[in-house]
Amino acid sequence: xxxxxxxxxxxxxxxxxxxxxxxxYSDRGSQSFFWYRQYSGKSPELIMSIYSNGDKExxxxxxxxxxxxxxxxxxxxxxxxSDSATYLxxxxxxxxxxxxxxxxxxGTKLSVKP
Amino acid sequence: NAGVTQTPKFxxxxxxxxxxxxxxxxxxxxxxxxxRQDPGxxxxxxxxxxxxxxxxxxxxxxxxxxxxLNKREFSLxxxxxxxxxxxxxxxxxxxxFSGVYRIYNEQFFGPGTRLTVL
Numbered sequence: 001x002x003x004x005x006x007x008x009x010x011x012x013x014x015x016x017x018x019x020x021x022x023x024x025y026s027d028r029g030s031q032s033f034f035w036y037r038q039y040s041g042k043s044p045e046l047i048m049s050i051y052s053n054g055d056k057e058x059x060x061x062x063x064x065x066x067x068x069x070x071x072x073x074x075x076x077x078x079x080x081x082s083d084s085a086t087y088l089x090x091x092x093x094x095x096x097x098x099x100x101x102x103x104x105x106x107g108t109k110l111s112v113k114p
Numbered sequence: 115n116a117g118v119t120q121t122p123k124f125x126x127x128x129x130x131x132x133x134x135x136x137x138x139x140x141x142x143x144x145x146x147x148x149x150r151q152d153p154g155x156x157x158x159x160x161x162x163x164x165x166x167x168x169x170x171x172x173x174x175x176x177x178x179x180x181x182x183l184n185k186r187e188f189s190l191x192x193x194x195x196x197x198x199x200x201x202x203x204x205x206x207x208x209x210x211f212s213g214v215y216r217i218y219n220e221q222f223f224g225p226g227t228r229l230t231v232l
Contacts, residue, residue, distance in 0.1 A: 008154075032218055043204055043223040044157075051218065088157070092219050100145070100208070100219040101172075106156035 002027040006089050006105035015114050019076040023089030023105055026070070030091040030103075033065055035074045038086045038107065048074060051094075079112045086110070116140055118224035120205050126230045127195045135190040135227050137205030145208035146188040147172075147221065148180060150201040157204070163188055195231045203227045 003026045013019045021035075032051050036044035050056045050063040050072070062075040072091070076083055086109045092102040121136045139146065148160040159172030163182040177199060179191045192199060205224040 034220065043226050046220055046222065049218065049220055090221070094218065100210070101147075101159065101162060102208075102219060102221055104157045106154070 002030075002103045004089055004091055004103050004105035006087075006108045008106060009109040010111050011108055012111045012113060013079050015079060015081060015112055017079050017112075019079045019083065019110055019112070021074040021076075021087050021089075021108050021110065023072045023074075024070055025072065025089075025091045025103070027091065027093070027103065028070065029093050031094040032092050033063070033072045034090045034102065035061075035063060035072075036088040036090065036104075037083075038088060040085075044088055076110075079110075081112050081114050084110055084112050118205055118207055118222055120203075120224040120227050122227060123225065124228050126232065127192075128232050129196060131195050131231075132191065132193050133195065133229075134192075135203055135205075135229075137188045137190070137224055138186050139188075139205075139207045139224075140186065141207050141209075141222065142185070143207035143209060143222075144185070145210065145219075146182065147206040147208065148178075148188070148190045149204045149206065150174065150199075151204060151226075152201050160190065160203075192229075195229075197231045199229065200231045201229060203229060 035048040038044045048063040060077045064073045086107040088107045089105040090102040144165045147162045149157045161180040163169045206221045209220040
C-alpha cells in the first residue's frame, strides 16, 4: 500500500515566522512530489513541484526533497495570516496513464497568528 | 481559459435518488480524476480515466459510475444515493510532459461539488 504521511496539525506559528511542513512517503519508486494549499471550503491549489533531491525556492516557499530518507518538506518564510490553510503533500511515479496517479497525504492544517 | 469546471456547486439529494456530477476541462489533458474529500479522510480516488475511452476504479468506487464522454468531459454518476455519499467531490486533470526521460504529473482541481444526501 503506497502511502504519504503528514502530521495533521494544527501547526500554529506567529506572523513573520518560518512554518515548516513535513511529509514522508512509502513508495521508493515515487519521483515527483507536490505541495497543494487548500483554503477552507475551496479546492486544492498546486503551489510547488519538486523532482530532484535538494531545495527548490519560489518566492517565500521552499520545497525540500530527500529521496534517501523518503522525506519532503515545505518551508514558508515570513508567514502571513493569509497562509493559514491546509497543505497537502502528494507524490507519484513518472509514468503516463494509471501508473502516474498521485498519492495524497491527508494534509497539515497551518494557522498563522497575527 | 476556465481550467477545470464542475457542475453543480451544491446539491441536496434524498436517499435513493440519482444524479450526475459534470466535469469539463479546457487544458487538453488526457488524464482526469474524480475524488471525494471527507473530514479526516483526505482525498480518496473514486475513478480515473487515463485517456478518452478508458476508465478505471480507484480506492472507493462502490456506488459510483463514470463516463468519459470525450477528451474534455468526465462525469460521475450516483445511481442510488446513500447518506454515506455525503461529501465534497473534486474533479481533477493531470499534466503529462512527455520528455525523453521523464513525465511530470501535476494535477489541477476543479472548484468542487458539495453533496448532501438526506
